[in-house]
Amino acid sequence: MTEPIFALKDIKTLVNRNTPNESMILKGINLDIQAGDFITIIGTNGAGKSTLFNVISGSLLPDSGTIYYKGKNITNLTAEKRSRFLSRVFQDPKLGTAPRMTVSENLLLAARRGERRRLIPRGLKLHREEFAALAATMHNGLEKRLDTFTENLSGGQRQALSFLMATIKRPDILLLDEHTAALDPNTSAHLMAATNNRITQDHLTALMITHHLEDALRYGNRLLVLDNGKIIHDFKGAAKTDLTLSDLRKLI
Amino acid sequence: MNLLTSAIGQGLLWSLLGLGLYLSFRILNITDMTVEGSFPLGGAVAVTLITNGVNPLLASLAAFSAGLLAGFITGILTTKGKIPSLLAGILTMTAIYSVNLRIMGKSNISLLGYRTLFSANFLRKLPDYFDSVVVGLIAVFLITVCLIFFLNTEFGQAFIATGDNPTMAKSFGILTDRMTILGLMLSNGLVALCGSLISQNNGYADISMGTGTIVIALASIIIGEVAFGELTLSQRLVAVSLGSIIYRILLLGVLQLGLSTNDLNLISSIVLTICMLLPRLNELVHLREPLFRSLKND
Ligand SMILES: Nc1ncnc2c1ncn2[C@@H]1O[C@H](COP(=O)(O)OP(=O)(O)OP(=O)(O)O)[C@@H](O)[C@H]1O
Ligand SMILES: [Mg+2]
Numbered sequence: 288m289t290e291p292i293f294a295l296k297d298i299k300t301l302v303n304r305n306t307p308n309e310s311m312i313l314k315g316i317n318l319d320i321q322a323g324d325f326i327t328i329i330g331t332n333g334a335g336k337s338t339l340f341n342v343i344s345g346s347l348l349p350d351s352g353t354i355y356y357k358g359k360n361i362t363n364l365t366a367e368k369r370s371r372f373l374s375r376v377f378q379d380p381k382l383g384t385a386p387r388m389t390v391s392e393n394l395l396l397a398a399r400r401g402e403r404r405r406l407i408p409r410g411l412k413l414h415r416e417e418f419a420a421l422a423a424t425m426h427n428g429l430e431k432r433l434d435t436f437t438e439n440l441s442g443g444q445r446q447a448l449s450f451l452m453a454t455i456k457r458p459d460i461l462l463l464d465e466h467t468a469a470l471d472p473n474t475s476a477h478l479m480a481a482t483n484n485r486i487t488q489d490h491l492t493a494l495m496i497t498h499h500l501e502d503a504l505r506y507g508n509r510l511l512v513l514d515n516g517k518i519i520h521d522f523k524g525a526a527k528t529d530l531t532l533s534d535l536r537k538l539i
Numbered sequence: 540m541n542l543l544t545s546a547i548g549q550g551l552l553w554s555l556l557g558l559g560l561y562l563s564f565r566i567l568n569i570t571d572m573t574v575e576g577s578f579p580l581g582g583a584v585a586v587t588l589i590t591n592g593v594n595p596l597l598a599s600l601a602a603f604s605a606g607l608l609a610g611f612i613t614g615i616l617t618t619k620g621k622i623p624s625l626l627a628g629i630l631t632m633t634a635i636y637s638v639n640l641r642i643m644g645k646s647n648i649s650l651l652g653y654r655t656l657f658s659a660n661f662l663r664k665l666p667d668y669f670d671s672v673v674v675g676l677i678a679v680f681l682i683t684v685c686l687i688f689f690l691n692t693e694f695g696q697a698f699i700a701t702g703d704n705p706t707m708a709k710s711f712g713i714l715t716d717r718m719t720i721l722g723l724m725l726s727n728g729l730v731a732l733c734g735s736l737i738s739q740n741n742g743y744a745d746i747s748m749g750t751g752t753i754v755i756a757l758a759s760i761i762i763g764e765v766a767f768g769e770l771t772l773s774q775r776l777v778a779v780s781l782g783s784i785i786y787r788i789l790l791l792g793v794l795q796l797g798l799s800t801n802d803l804n805l806i807s808s809i810v811l812t813i814c815m816l817l818p819r820l821n822e823l824v825h826l827r828e829p830l831f832r833s834l835k836n837d
Contacts, residue, residue: 367714370710382706385708388700388703404693408688408692408693
């Protein structure tokens with residue numbers, strides 16, 4: 288087997304350290320992610336799924352354990368530095384975009400993910416056509432709203448924009464935390480289809496948290512079940528293909 | 540006429556304060572009390588240097604640098620030290636009071652007999668009060684142009700995003716702590732520069748000249764927003780200066796009614812309070828909607 292692009296070794300995280308309320312959230316997570324994996328993650332509320340993403344993205348440092356990216360130990364690398372190879376779509380549409388900046392300004396910021404921001408004109412006009420074409424791939428009218436402040440977009444448009452922002456510059460790892468959960472069933476299905484297209488066409492390595500078991504089954508090549516801070520099931524390849532909805536229902 | 544010219548000149552000079560605070564208050568979403576210290580700091584540094592024979596332009600630049608330093612301290616306290624920004628600002632502001640006394644050595648220094656930025660030859664030929672209009676216009680023009688350029692660079696956009704949505708900014712690799720520190724530095728640098736210009740224009744620096752600065756700065760920002768409504772960011776910067784001029788003309792009107800300059804802080808607070816209450820009044824009586832959009836979005 289090839290070297291994993293990203294690996295977690297025995298990751299543990301505590302909250303309320305040194306207080307009577309101290310408790311362990313992640314209780315020893317081991318995970319090897321191969322380049323090109325599209326991993327869906329399910330688990331009950333409070334299982335630790337978002338916490339796992341926080342550890343992967345660097346916004347939460349683990350209390351013990353090691354994190355490797357392409358074989359390098361990056362356990363203590365800051366979230367800002369990890370953004371060079373990693374991007375993320377949040378569950379809350381408000382978190383992913385700058386509300387008082389326009390759609391195209393947001394895309395431009397995202398296109399420089401992880402790069403040094405220089406003291407040179409931003410060059411928004413040079414990118415307009417490219418942004419319009421990109422926005423049109425979401426089929427929700429976003430391309431007509433390039434100069435709209437994102438606070439005035441619908442939730443669905445905002446999540447679609449967040450997704451575009453996360454992928455406009457190819458990430459080595461893409462984290463999707465229930466990114467369609469806040470949307471109506473129709474919009475959610477559209478964004479999910481667009482997500483799958485982009486991930487498969489560009490061979491992205493992605494992890495997707497969802498409470499939608501059908502989505503977890505339909506998409507991706509690997510499925511993890513998280514419970515109480517541990518990975519209790521890990522279905523890969525054929526094992527995942529053979530999985531049925533009723534199997535899954537029994538597991539969580 | 541003279542009074543109106545004077546009000547416009549004052550409005551232009553004081554608008555640097557509004558522009559400085561705009562960076563922290565509107566862009567970074569921080570209410571930065573440091574300005575109450577950095578404003579008199581600018582005055583103290585410039586006046587002390589001028590009375591020691593330093594060129595007024597250099598003295599003004601030194602005042603700007605002193606403001607950068609004040610902003611740096613608040614920035615470090617709030618980002619690296621995780622002290623809430625309001626408290627960090629109050630700490631720095633309080634400390635600067637003593638620093639200002641140290642710099643000046645007494646509570647008031649006069650510039651009588653010294654050359655200032657306002658004693659340039661071409662300014663002396665102008666009619667009364669036009670010197671402050673001209674100096675104010677030059678300063679406001681230069682600084683507004685620089686700010687508009689800055690905010691439209693890659694770096695400036697990252698700075699705006701930091702204030703708008705820090706979570707998102709971090710996730711795209713923007714060093715939000717560094718942006719916050721730099722923003723507070725620039726903001727307080729402008730405020731100190733404003734303090735140095737006002738001192739030179741008044742002909743003295745006084746230890747208590749900082750009282751009420753934040754209210755004056757907020758007044759020019761908010762009057763500009765109430766008067767001009769939805770604008771692009773660049774237009775908003777211009778609106779701050781116009782707001783500052785409107786504010787000075789309002790003050791002039793109130794003083795004409797017979798109130799004295801001792802009442803200034805009371806008047807400033809009332810003007811600002813009215814402006815801040817307008818959105819709420821608007822909800823109650825349904826005034827023109829677009830006029831108040833910019834205020835409600837907070
Ligand atoms: N800062 C914190 N302090 C205390 N407890 C926390 C903190 N952060 C997370 N937790 C707890 O950790 C557990 C896991 O939270 P997490 O957000 O990772 O769950 P999740 O699997 O993403 O759930 P959901 O499906 O509801 O999003 C929860 O019990 C939560 O209450
Ligand atoms: Mg979660």
